[in-house]
Amino acid sequence: MDATDATVLRTIPVAEDASQDHRHASSSELPFGDGLFQLLVVFSAAIGSCSFLLQHRSFKITFAVMDHWCQRPESFANVSVEEWVWLATPLDDENKHKPCFVRDPPDGGYKSRVVPCSSWEFDMAPYGQNAVSEWNLVCDRAWQLSVVSVVYCAMCITALMVAGIAADHVGRRTVVILTIPVVIISGAASGIPEGFSFFVAVRSIVSAGTCALVPPLFVLLYEVSPTHKFTFYVALVSLACIVMVPATLLIAALGRSGWARIQLMLLIPTAATLVLLCTVYESPAWLIASGSLKSAEKIMSRAARLNKIMQSHYHEKAALQKNWPPEQAAWERRGFCSPRYMVQTVVIGYMSVTITCVFAVFVVSEIIKTNLPTKVVSTTFSAGVLLPVLIYLPILGPKRVVVVSGLLLSSATVGLAGTYTQEETATTDLFYVIMRVSVIVAMAVLFQLIIRLYSVTTRCTAISLFLSSMILGDTIAQILSVPEHLKRLLFAVTAFATALFVALAEYLPGQAGMPAVARRRSSDTTSLVLTAAAFRRSLQETLKPLPKGPAEARASRTSVTGSEMYKKSYTSRNNRSLDSQTGIFDLPFASSREEFMGRRVSREPPTLTTRHPWDKQRSGQTRNAL
Structure with a gap:
């Protein structure tokens, strides 16, 4: 139906006790029900997420720096690695070996002069042969690794923002369908390294392509899921990633078949994205927002059939769901041109960068040295806290959980700033456990909060911005190098940044993570x-x-x-x-x-x-x- 050919005939008063909360509760029951259709979307989101995490983790492993030392000359070929390092490698001011220099002659002791290495040997035990050992990206060539990180970050952010904006304008399914060929072709090309620049380019493209799959798939999952089931579906996707990604990387590492062949092996799970051509449908909410009512009707009828709902019951439920999808306020219809959205987006960008930097610095890179029992306790406790939080998230509210987690994180960093020493203590371990639990819970729930704060025509762009901020924070943490005597200052800066994180989280609108749109009057x-x-x-x-x-x-x-x-x-x-x-x-x-x-x-x-x-x-x- 053409928009210019519509005439308003009648207005039907709504009951006076209709409220915003009642409308959200009623819209949680979708006209097409809940069942197989939602599980197909969960399966699609799991494939997209696993592909992204596999490419992301393999990229880190491919450019990971392992232990290295100057290559032994032929005259010392029979000397063991330990003897060679102690014999030929000079020491720095902290009595640590310098892997970039060697004594000349190696057996000259202190009388030998120290010269830079011309070639290196690498410890292949952790990662096997990778791009660092292939092209000697250490010492005077280590700056190229920073360039690789910046290129990777720029490619992923660009792909995310383009995919998010496109998904809000041309549809979620359209972006997924257009991205799949890019992922498959670039993934196949990454297994044929013709040179360093070519390899970096194709690896960045395949990682950026898998990044672009995540926003439309998760937004589609949110838009077709009942409100009370969305957290459960996200937990299913996360569980699939936790099981599949490490298992796939372990199988690839056990093959010991060379890093080029490992890239081809990782293409096998990436090729599973072809299944998305059959399992991904367009979002009915987006179709209604864009005016494609007939297409929305077809997809909703198909979803009702997949969920085993009779057409008569489907039409009855549809007639009762007058508020699905929820209406947009005037400022929401303006999108990111709205001042409210602009300020909200800047706030969310800062929060995403901050929490990701803290996670990468304190959890991934393990800047705080702890023993194995402390790590096991922190990981177990994090899972034990996160699971009930996700289960009761509709009751607790995403915003409240983010604020409380931020307060605990800020308090733990303040405690570390005052009590940290180079030696491990029980107090340091306690603050480390609190920090790890807080940052993991805050990261998991912040996504749940953001996806609720935007309307259907801006949601993919918002999620893309969130993921872009996370990748930017991760890149900053990788490039950042903090010496031991500046760690207290790092803790103090982190405490201030997380305190600002909490203040900005309180600024975000709405109750229980829902946007603060204008309420209807009783005569609505x-x-x-x-x-x-x-x-x-x-x-x-x-x-x-x-x-x-x-x-x-x-x-x-x-x-x-x-x-x-x-x-x-x-x-x-x-x-x-x-x-x-x-x-x-x-x-x-x-x-x-x-x-x-x-x-x-x-x-x-x-x-x-x-x-x-x-x-x-x-x-x-x-x-x-x-």
Whole structure:
């Protein structure tokens, strides 16, 4: 149905006790139900997430720096590695061996001069042969690793933002379908390294392509899931990633077949993204927001069939869901041009960068030295806290959980700043456990908070910005190198940054993580939309013979009769579904179209103070006949 061919006929008052919370509760029950359709979307999100994490982790392993030392000359080939390092490698001020220098001659002791190495040997035990050992990216060539990290970060951020904006404008499924060929082709090319620059380019492209799959898939999962089940579905996706990603990397590492072949082995799970061509459907909420009502109806009917819901029951449930998808406020319809969205986006960007930097510095890189039992306790306790938090997240509220986690994180960093020593103590271990648990919970729940704060036409862009901020924070943490005497200062800066994180989290709008949109008044109404052609047909059905009499009297009586018929047309269609010729199958779609297109709908039935144009036409015809 063309937007210009719609005429508002009737407004139906809503009950006075209808509130914002009631509307959100009612919209949690989707018209097409919950079942196999949602599980297909969960499966698709799991494939996309596993592909992204596999490429991300393999990229880190490919460019990981292992222990290295200057290559032994032929005359010392029979000397063991330990003897060679102690014999030929000089010491620095902290009595540590310098892997970039060697004594010349090696057995000259302190009388030998120290010269830079021309070639190196590497410890292949942790990662096997990778790009660092292939192209000697150490010592005077180590700067190239920083360039690789920056290129990788820039490619991923660019791909995420392009994919997010495109998914909000052309559809979630369209972006997924266009991204899959890029991932497959670049993944195959990464197994054929022709040179350092070529390899970095194709590895960055395949990682960026898998990044671009994540926002539309997770947003699609959110938009087709009941509100109370979304957290459960995200937990299923996370569980699949926790199981599949380490297992795949372990199998690839056990092969010991060379890093080029490992890249080809990782292409096998990446090729599973081809399954998304069959399992990903377009989001009905986005289709309604973009005005494609017939396409939305087809997908929702298909989802109802997959969920084993009879079509009659589906139409009954659809008629009750007048507020699905939820209506957009005026500032939401403006998208990121809205000042409120702009400020909110800057706040979320800072929060994402901060929490990711803290996670990468204190959890991934393990800047705080702890023993194995402490690491096991912190990991177990983190899982034990995160699981009930995710289960009861609809009750606790994402915003409240993020604020409390930020407070604990800031308090732990303040404690570390005051008590940290180079020697491990029980106090340091306690603060480390609190920090690790807080940052993991905050990262997991911040995603749940952000996806609720944006409307359907800006949600993919917001999630892309969140993931881009995380990648930026991870890159900053990799490049950052903090000496031991500056760690207290690092803890103090982290405490200030996390305190600001908490303050900004309190600034975010809404209760329980929902956006603070304007509430409806008690006289709020739901619109019934009818095309102009159907309106004309309804008037033609009420035509009556013209009364006889003087022209003035006839015109007056005709005016009254036309007004009554105009009002009658409202009453006769008060609670009826629209005819199939109108192009709208159910009342919710017509209502949602008016809500999403931002049409101003009158809240009271129209009162006719003057004659209707139809009456003027009838009067003119009468005068011409006379």
